[in-house]
Amino acid sequence: xAASEFPCSLxxxxxxxDHRLASTAMRALQVDAELSPxxxxxxxxVGREDSAGDEEENSTILRxxxxxxxxxxxxxxVNGFMESLGVVLQVMEExxxxxLESKS
Amino acid sequence: xxxxxxxxxxxxxLGVGVILHAPPSTSSPASPPSPHDSAHxxxxxxxxxxxxxxxxxxxxxxxxxxxxxxxxxxxxxxDTAAHHRRWVVRLVKQAMxxxxxxxxxxDCVCYTKGPGMGAPLGSVAIAxxxxxxxxxKPLIGVNHCVGHIEMGRTITGAENPxxxxxxxxxxxxxxxxxxxxxxxxxALDIAVGNCLDRFARVLNxxxxxxxxxNIEQLAKNGKVLLELPYAVKGMDVSFSGILARVEELAHxxxxxxxxxxxxxxxxxxxxxxxxxxxxxxVFAMLVEITERAMAHVGANQVLIVGGVGCNERLQQMMxxxxxxxxxxxxxxxxxxxxxxxxxxxxxxxxxWEMGFRTKLEDSTFTQRSRTDEVLINWRD
Numbered sequence: 296x297a298a299s300e301f302p303c304s305l306x307x308x309x310x311x312x313d314h315r316l317a318s319t320a321m322r323a324l325q326v327d328a329e330l331s332p333x334x335x336x337x338x339x340x341v342g343r344e345d346s347a348g349d350e351e352e353n354s355t356i357l358r359x360x361x362x363x364x365x366x367x368x369x370x371x372x373v374n375g376f377m378e379s380l381g382v383v384l385q386v387m388e389e390x391x392x393x394x395l396e397s398k399s
Numbered sequence: 400x401x402x403x404x405x406x407x408x409x410x411x412x413l414g415v416g417v418i419l420h421a422p423p424s425t426s427s428p429a430s431p432p433s434p435h436d437s438a439h440x441x442x443x444x445x446x447x448x449x450x451x452x453x454x455x456x457x458x459x460x461x462x463x464x465x466x467x468x469x470x471x472x473x474x475x476x477x478d479t480a481a482h483h484r485r486w487v488v489r490l491v492k493q494a495m496x497x498x499x500x501x502x503x504x505x506d507c508v509c510y511t512k513g514p515g516m517g518a519p520l521g522s523v524a525i526a527x528x529x530x531x532x533x534x535x536k537p538l539i540g541v542n543h544c545v546g547h548i549e550m551g552r553t554i555t556g557a558e559n560p561x562x563x564x565x566x567x568x569x570x571x572x573x574x575x576x577x578x579x580x581x582x583x584x585x586a587l588d589i590a591v592g593n594c595l596d597r598f599a600r601v602l603n604x605x606x607x608x609x610x611x612x613n614i615e616q617l618a619k620n621g622k623v624l625l626e627l628p629y630a631v632k633g634m635d636v637s638f639s640g641i642l643a644r645v646e647e648l649a650h651x652x653x654x655x656x657x658x659x660x661x662x663x664x665x666x667x668x669x670x671x672x673x674x675x676x677x678x679x680x681v682f683a684m685l686v687e688i689t690e691r692a693m694a695h696v697g698a699n700q701v702l703i704v705g706g707v708g709c710n711e712r713l714q715q716m717m718x719x720x721x722x723x724x725x726x727x728x729x730x731x732x733x734x735x736x737x738x739x740x741x742x743x744x745x746x747x748x749x750x751w752e753m754g755f756r757t758k759l760e761d762s763t764f765t766q767r768s769r770t771d772e773v774l775i776n777w778r779d
Binding site for chain 2: 319320322323324326327378379381382383385386387389390391392395396
């Protein structure tokens with residue numbers, strides 16, 4: 296795909312605690328395809344800059360790259376992503392196995 | 400003893416339920432009162448174990464929160480999805496607490512795959528996917544209509560009824576045959592509940608707890624039957640023309656007020672009479688197509704499910720038809736006929752017990768999903 300067709304872009308990096316959470320978030324969010332053909336999105340897991348050692352375990356940042364034909368489409372898509380991300384983070388924060396165990 | 404948690408959010412009700420399927424030999428289950436927002440609930444309800452199929456179940460938790468829009472408006476996808484996002488974690492936490500289950504007791508996470516409104520379904524699907532991964536439990540995508548039917552069967556003990564599924568989003572007459580819930584008749588345009596809800600908007604009838612509930616209360620004080628089109632088309636029904644006409648009448652009422660009187664009785668036309676007129680017309684249509692299906696399959700049991708199924712006048716009219724055929728009507732109270740999470744947990748657990756799983760990458764949601772798309776392999 297030619298970058299010039301989707302000139303409006305944004306990269307959102309969400310740092311998470313560990314690889315497990317980052318991978319869980321990515322797998323939950325990537326199931327739904329982008330609704331509009333005017334928007335492209337890719338997910339990846341990247342490591343922190345200061346990290347060393349095992350590569351996969353250090354991939355704790357969820358990177359979401361958006362590109363769209365117009366700024367308006369980009370804004371709409373990213374807003375939707377933020378809303379879904381909110382649910383993802385809230386479930387992690389309040390309903391993960393360790394959280395529930397410590398409350399019981 | 401398998402336990403499932405179910406998440407429902409296809410319309411403006413967000414429901415979370417936790418259900419247990421007990422093996423048939425255990426003692427009779429009890430149903431704890433379910434704290435939810437409806438004002439008119441009746442928490443005393445014993446349900447029976449059917450002699451045939453549906454397994455004895457225990458309702459460990461059945462919580463719901465409804466997004467109510469102001470009078471004169473309906474609920475839009477964007478706002479409804481925002482409501483579900485705000486409430487889903489809280490309801491899941493409360494449900495787990497009330498059910499007194501730990502994560503390790505749960506066997507699967509069930510969610511509504513469809514049909515329904517896109518954005519709200521999506522919010523709930525994301526939460527379900529997260530729970531499934533964090534808790535390491537299989538995901539089960541459930542068809543909303545099948546959820547209603549299975550819950551109705553189990554709660555009422557009806558063995559093989561013709562099902563009338565009526566809600567704001569769906570109107571179908573269904574009969575079971577060869578592992579599918581087959582649609583015998585349906586609304587061709589809008590659902591009966593949608594017709595009632597949109598009529599409520601014109602008269603600014605409150606949406607709390609639900610517009611249909613408030614129409615029902617008003618109709619109890621109405622007795623003038625004005626003329627509305629009656630649109631039964633074979634096995635199917637159509638409501639959009641009726642809605643257009645009754646909206647005209649509502650506008651006329653607003654304009655003319657008490658100067659508009661019924662030609663027969665001289666009584667001034669009121670909101671109550673309009674509500675009565677609309678209910679009597681649309682419910683008679685539903686009774687007719689249900690009776691037609693019963694005649695086709697030779698059934699004499701009717702099970703009414705879906706939010707409109709709470710309506711006591713509909714239950715009464717259906718009862719009159721059924722008793723003329725030496726049959727009976729089964730209906731549940733609003734814990735189960737209004738959208739809820741427990742029906743999703745129940746239908747999901749039935750599928751799980753047969754080995755059904757929804758892979759994470761397939762755990763999408765869809766606005767349109769036919770009731771007969773689902774293979775009902777837990778029945779023969």
